[in-house]
Amino acid sequence: MLPSLCRYHRQFSRALLPLISRQVELKLLSSSTHVQRAKYGSATSERKKFYRDVTISQGEGGLYEINLDRRKLKTPGGKLFTVPNEALAIAVATEWDAQKDTLKFYTMHLTTLCNTALDNPTQRNKDQIISAALKFLDTDTVCYRVEEPPGLVELQKNEWDPVLDWIEKRYSVVIGSSFSIMGPQIPEETKETFRQHLDSYNFWSLIGLEYVINQLKSVVLSFGLIDRHLTVEQAVLLARLEEEYQIQRWGNVEWAHDYDMYELRARTAAGALFVYLSSESATTKKKILQD
């Protein structure tokens, strides 16, 4: 995510370079691209923490902004970083606040997601995102079953079948699992149902949802998580079922297995939280107690 943003960003600044002369160079130093490159750093060097306090403020249109000391946070594309609701703004502010000494952008998943939603560097619209998300349905993890070893077959049947049954019942679709290398044959009505359901989410939620599907490599598990049928830990466990089976058989390697598992959990949790906070609006109605 971040490398592609850096590339996009470097392209932008390289395009400006041939057009400027010595005198304009000074102006370039204060332009937004240079500041963005300075703030987000490059892929090789690390940025030091240059602020002390992180606060949020409400700007025009009811959108929330993040302030680092006195400066307003901007996206890598140069836009002002605005968030539609307060809870997401608080979560992003907590992420920035959690950095110590150096800025580690690979731990700031919510910030990255917000930047993608605001900048849209690959210029995608809703339909393209929905098609990209549904493409994972043809190669959904939960639908690919093995025939041996018997322990894994049993595990797949006990863990994945309930989730498949749940989603088939909830959305009234047919998915099914398959033992062949070609995978399951997903009927068109299933895809149409999911497409219509995904269309009901707004752009920001779709970015988050596609991110979760990308991480878990499964549409079924992502829907299970977003519809709150599974917790993040359960969804990640089901997505890595074969790996867990092998770990139980051959042992756990902390610096690889645990490392990957925590990273996957963090990214999936960030994506799911992003979807929840972008798609819901909360109002509290207080009932007066009648004595």
Next chain:
Amino acid sequence: MAVVCALRVYRSVLKELRHLQGSEYTQSMAYTHLREQFRNNQVTGERYCRAQREALHTSQVYLCLLESTRLHLDLHQQYHARGERGPDEVARLVGLRLPTQPGGKGWEK
């Protein structure tokens, strides 16, 4: 699926916030917001309150996010942050020393 206690989730998130922010975590926005959310959803007139369960699930997801970023960062610092050893150190590991050429090599000053 399993029965989850709201109090447990609340205290775990507070612990995570304390890890992040030190002892003044009670003054942070996240703490205030979290406390407000939990208090608002505490009393409900319904037996199966959807908003309450959804809020609990959201807080579980946030707890998972905080916990796993912290553990991921810890593992990274522990195993993957040190970079490579220089040729001097590698030689010392097996008990050898790098050869020295007094006067420097031809191309060095």
